[in-house]
Amino acid sequence: IIGLPRFSNVSHLILDGQWRTQDTVDSIGSLVYLSNITKLIRLERVPTLIFRTFIYRLINLQSLTLTTLVLDSMNxxxxxxxxxxxxxxxxxxxxxxxxxxxxxxxxxxxxxxxxxxxxxxxxxxxxxxxxxxxxxxxxxxxxxxxxxxxxxxxxxxxxxxxxxxxxxxxxxxxxxxxxxxxxxxxxxx
Structure with a gap:
């Protein structure tokens, strides 16, 4: 998707599903302004490198909900x-x-x-x-x-x-x- 994100006012994000490649992060970024996200809920494991790339783009994140398994996959x-x-x-x-x-x-x-x-x-x-x-x-x-x-x-x-x-x-x-x-x-x- 080229151009500005379609949903520019989203501040709370619940993400589900498998993340197999870096393209997932880019796809999410084409839908919402990641810098506007203040609350994230992620309950499934994500490969650490992909999650790191994603989380670094959430510069205003204030609230995070995750499972112990997701926490374990992070360093x-x-x-x-x-x-x-x-x-x-x-x-x-x-x-x-x-x-x-x-x-x-x-x-x-x-x-x-x-x-x-x-x-x-x-x-x-x-x-x-x-x-x-x-x-x-x-x-x-x-x-x-x-x-x-x-x-x-x-x-x-x-x-x-x-x-x-x-x-x-x-x-x-x-x-x-x-x-x-x-x-x-x-x-x-």
Missing amino acids: AALLQYLKCLHSLNILQTEDNYGHFVNVEPFCTMFPQIEHLDIPIDNLDSCQYLIDRLEKYLISIVFRFQNNEEDEDDDDDDDEKNFELMEWAQNIQQNHQYRIHDGDIYLWLR
Whole structure:
């Protein structure tokens, strides 16, 4: 397609499907102004080189939603430059449920994130994220894996909630928290 993008006012983009070649990025760029995109949702893996080319063209990206598998396919240098990125939502889909984020490289990738929703497997990882991201972090949702098989076991839920409350009350930073469905929501500042 030659000429100006057809949809020049698009700011939110949800992309699906396979990306096999660099031509995919060029095709998307011919439809929308990539520099206008502030919110991107991408739930399928993309070859790293192609995704890097694409993401570098999203110079005003503020919010990103992806899966743990997409995150795994990226390297630390890829998104570190995205200082405009404020919000990150990492999802677990059925095919990657139980796959959590490795928090150490994650903190290097997104050192200035303000709002984060992340699948997590333990409280030590939660504390690590807070300690490393506290300068910019405003809100965070820690999503713990819920055992579908143990739905009727209220004692385990109570014990888990008690453990989460105890941990949240001992956080050094000024904060408010809420526990809902075994996940913890924290507001810092």
